[in-house]
Amino acid sequence: MRINVVGSGYVGTTLAASLADLGHEVTAIDIDEEIVATLNNGSAPIHEPGLDELVAQHAGDRLRATTSYDDVSTADVTFLAIQTPSREDGSIDTGALSAAAEMTGEALAGSTDRHLVVIKSTVAPPSLPCVADALATGLDESLVGDGGDRVAFGANPEFLREGTAVSDFREPDKLVFGTDVEWADELLDDVYAPLLAEHDASVVRTDPATAMMIKYANNAFLAAKVSLINDLGNVCKEFGLDTYEVAEAIGLDDRIGERFLRSGLGWGGSCFPKDTKALIAAAEGEGYSPVLLRAAVEVNDHQPERLVALLEEEVDLEGARIAVLGLAFKPGTDDVRNSRAIPVIEALRERGATVVAYDPVAGENMSERFTELEYADSAADALAGAEGAAVVTGWDEFAALDSEFDAMADPVVVDGRRVIERREGLVYEGLTW
Numbered sequence: 238m239r240i241n242v243v244g245s246g247y248v249g250t251t252l253a254a255s256l257a258d259l260g261h262e263v264t265a266i267d268i269d270e271e272i273v274a275t276l277n278n279g280s281a282p283i284h285e286p287g288l289d290e291l292v293a294q295h296a297g298d299r300l301r302a303t304t305s306y307d308d309v310s311t312a313d314v315t316f317l318a319i320q321t322p323s324r325e326d327g328s329i330d331t332g333a334l335s336a337a338a339e340m341t342g343e344a345l346a347g348s349t350d351r352h353l354v355v356i357k358s359t360v361a362p363p364s365l366p367c368v369a370d371a372l373a374t375g376l377d378e379s380l381v382g383d384g385g386d387r388v389a390f391g392a393n394p395e396f397l398r399e400g401t402a403v404s405d406f407r408e409p410d411k412l413v414f415g416t417d418v419e420w421a422d423e424l425l426d427d428v429y430a431p432l433l434a435e436h437d438a439s440v441v442r443t444d445p446a447t448a449m450m451i452k453y454a455n456n457a458f459l460a461a462k463v464s465l466i467n468d469l470g471n472v473c474k475e476f477g478l479d480t481y482e483v484a485e486a487i488g489l490d491d492r493i494g495e496r497f498l499r500s501g502l503g504w505g506g507s508c509f510p511k512d513t514k515a516l517i518a519a520a521e522g523e524g525y526s527p528v529l530l531r532a533a534v535e536v537n538d539h540q541p542e543r544l545v546a547l548l549e550e551e552v553d554l555e556g557a558r559i560a561v562l563g564l565a566f567k568p569g570t571d572d573v574r575n576s577r578a579i580p581v582i583e584a585l586r587e588r589g590a591t592v593v594a595y596d597p598v599a600g601e602n603m604s605e606r607f608t609e610l611e612y613a614d615s616a617a618d619a620l621a622g623a624e625g626a627a628v629v630t631g632w633d634e635f636a637a638l639d640s641e642f643d644a645m646a647d648p649v650v651v652d653g654r655r656v657i658e659r660r661e662g663l664v665y666e667g668l669t670w
């Protein structure tokens with residue numbers, strides 16, 4: 238099958254390379270010439286385990302990259318995997334996605350063949366019609382009624398996680414097909430047939446708006462689950478109890494489940510913060526304020542401040558040298574978008590502390606955000622001479638730290654991710670334990 242993937246970022250590159258790996262002929266389209274050149278040279282434009290190998294295997298063969306939309310109509314399906322960033326008020330900006338939809342429409346305008354355009358990006362249900370309208374504008378014909386006979390508009394949201402994107406794509410729990418016409422649904426069956434032949438996943442068939450609501454509800458549920466364990470964790474801390482012991486026990490109840498119960502500094506990244514705020518903004522646009530979701534965001538926003546307050550109980554932060562261990566939004570990635578490290582660093586600096594930061598891979602990305610921080614080359618270097626340390630990302634290498642703490646001026650550690658072992662001589666505080 239011939240498939241276009243428009244947008245070659247985290248989602249688009251994973252999708253394009255994985256579809257090529259499933260045996261499809263894939264054209265990756267991006268407006269960024271450097272990204273296109275990187276793909277055609279056989280490398281992935283982003284850091285994601287296993288992705289370089291897939292791109293290297295298929296580039297120049299079943300995977301081709303281009304900046305041009307000229308050949309869009311030679312494929313059966315076009316996926317749009319374009320960024321949908323937050324606006325100031327939390328709602329999503331669909332400008333870039335709509336522009337791509339319109340360009341896709343223009344490229345399909347001269348053709349008489351059937352074609353399915355599928356949204357992979359995360360788009361709030363009330364914003365979907367404006368993306369469909371942009372496609373129709375490019376096409377210069379209606380998508381509804383008889384128009385749906387030639388070009389159909391669908392949604393197929395993505396559930397992969399950064400750091401495990403390639404295996405998540407290949408082994409999904411579910412696939413969600415949001416279409417309005419049967420032939421579009423059948424085309425999605427053809428796209429995923431090779432994957433489903435190897436991996437048993439549920440296929441949910443619905444309309445495009447419900448498909449997108451499933452995506453938002455999925456992320457909102459997971460984000461709220463983490464916020465609930467953090468809220469309970471703050472209660473446990475006040476009671477002098479260990480939240481991890483409590484979480485392990487409640488996770489044994491099938492109805493709760495053991496995953497996403499790691500309490501601490503809360504969630505960051507490009508999606509949970511963006512998607513929870515977008516869902517709230519979209520719901521408020523319709524006149525309903527989702528109380529629980531707002532609370533989930535509020536709990537998440539408070540965790541960094543709680544960590545700094547714990548540190549402040551042990552260290553006078555004014556003029557103190559404080560090590561921040563971990564800058565990525567989670568281990569396994571160099572992505573610092575909405576990392577909890579950002580509010581932690583800001584709060585420390587507001588109190589007059591001098592921050593020395595270390596991350597195994599994300600230091601360079603964070604240096605674009607905080608240009609004037611001191612970045613250490615190792616955790617040991619960050620700790621040497623520090624009067625306190627905050628553990629922000631749960632990298633495995635931090636668990637192995639031991640004698641490095643002896644080089645601190647004052648051995649005070651506040652752990653936001655439960656990675657450091659308590660040890661003799663260390664003043665240790667866990668955020669929720």
Ligand SMILES: NC(=O)C1=CN([C@@H]2O[C@H](COP(=O)(O)OP(=O)(O)OC[C@H]3O[C@@H](n4cnc5c(N)ncnc54)[C@H](O)[C@@H]3O)[C@@H](O)[C@H]2O)C=CC1
Nearest residue numbers: 244245246247248267268269318319320321337358359395
């Ligand atoms: N990053 C993630 O883990 C996940 C992201 N999503 C959603 O997927 C969507 C894409 O996210 P990312 O891949 O992270 O974004 P990204 O920012 O990494 O990639 C977007 C790409 O689209 C390209 N682009 C922009 N306008 C274009 C146009 N007119 N024509 C062709 N290319 C164009 C950009 O140059 C960029 O390479 C977002 O809606 C996001 O919420 C969904 C699941 C997981």
Ligand SMILES: O=C(O)[C@H]1O[C@H](OP(=O)(O)OP(=O)(O)OC[C@H]2O[C@@H](n3ccc(=O)[nH]c3=O)[C@H](O)[C@@H]2O)[C@H](O)[C@@H](O)[C@@H]1O
Nearest residue numbers: 395396397398399463497498499503504505506508566567
């Ligand atoms: O829509 C998206 O982009 C993606 O968002 C998340 O994936 P991701 O943000 O890559 O990473 P997660 O592993 O979900 O972690 C998100 C944040 O929650 C935090 N977290 C996670 C789990 C936990 O128990 N505790 C906790 O604090 C992590 O540290 C991290 O900051 C979802 O898990 C994916 O299903 C979804 O496709």
